[in-house]
Amino acid sequence: MTSLVDVYAKFGEAAEAAQLLETEIGNMLLSVSAAEHSLLEARDPVLARKIFDDVDRKTLGQLIRAAKDKVPVPQNLEDLLGQALEERNRLNHSFYRQHNFRRNSDDGRALMLQDLEHIHDQILNAYKAVMLLTGVDIDNVATPDLATRHLPL
Numbered sequence: 481m482t483s484l485v486d487v488y489a490k491f492g493e494a495a496e497a498a499q500l501l502e503t504e505i506g507n508m509l510l511s512v513s514a515a516e517h518s519l520l521e522a523r524d525p526v527l528a529r530k531i532f533d534d535v536d537r538k539t540l541g542q543l544i545r546a547a548k549d550k551v552p553v554p555q556n557l558e559d560l561l562g563q564a565l566e567e568r569n570r571l572n573h574s575f576y577r578q579h580n581f582r583r584n585s586d587d588g589r590a591l592m593l594q595d596l597e598h599i600h601d602q603i604l605n606a607y608k609a610v611m612l613l614t615g616v617d618i619d620n621v622a623t624p625d626l627a628t629r630h631l632p633l
Contacts, residue, residue, distance in 0.1 A: 482589040490596040491575070497603040498540065498568040504610050505543040506535045512550045541565050557609045564606035567599045575599075 513531045514520055538546060544561045547553065553561070570578070579595070582588025611618050 481586050482593050484583060484589060487583065487589050487592045487596065490593055490600065491571070494571055494596055494600040494603060497600055497607055498564075498571065501564060501568075501603055501607040501610065502540045502543060504607060504614070505540075505547050506538070508610070508614055509535050509543065509546055509550060540568055551613070553613075557606075557613060560602075560606040560609050564603045567602040571596075571599050 510532065513535075514528070517524070517527055517531070519528055519531075535543070535546075544565060548558065575595070576583075579588070579592050582592055608618055
């Protein structure tokens with residue numbers, strides 16, 4: 481039996497994956513811009529803030545387009561990013577409308593959960609691929625001491 485709480489929890493996991501993807505692409509753009517403007521050698525807080533604000537304002541679609549302009553993106557990653565963007569947009573803008581009254585039955589909630597699993601997988605696959613592009617294989621990273629508190633950015 482699938483509860484509405486299960487559906488809401490999986491929705492949250494999918495939304496988290498989308499934010500991780502967005503953050504990682506943003507981090508990649510920040511790194512590239514910092515290198516382009518020699519901000520690693522010479523401090524320029526005003527320019528750094530301008531670059532950060534520009535990246536921070538972008539939607540996921542805008543981040544993906546900006547990344548493709550700055551970094552060579554393999555075709556398979558471009559495809560994954562396109563699918564992830566489509567699924568993230570569907571999650572945020574039409575998931576509940578598409579499923580409508582399915583939330584009111586066990587079978588309907590099971591279908592919703594299955595759809596959320598698919599959305600989560602699509603977004604997570606793109607995130608993992610972006611991480612690999614930046615040199616991190618998150619499937620093979622040891623995490624002995626994970627942070628347990630909020631870290632200021």
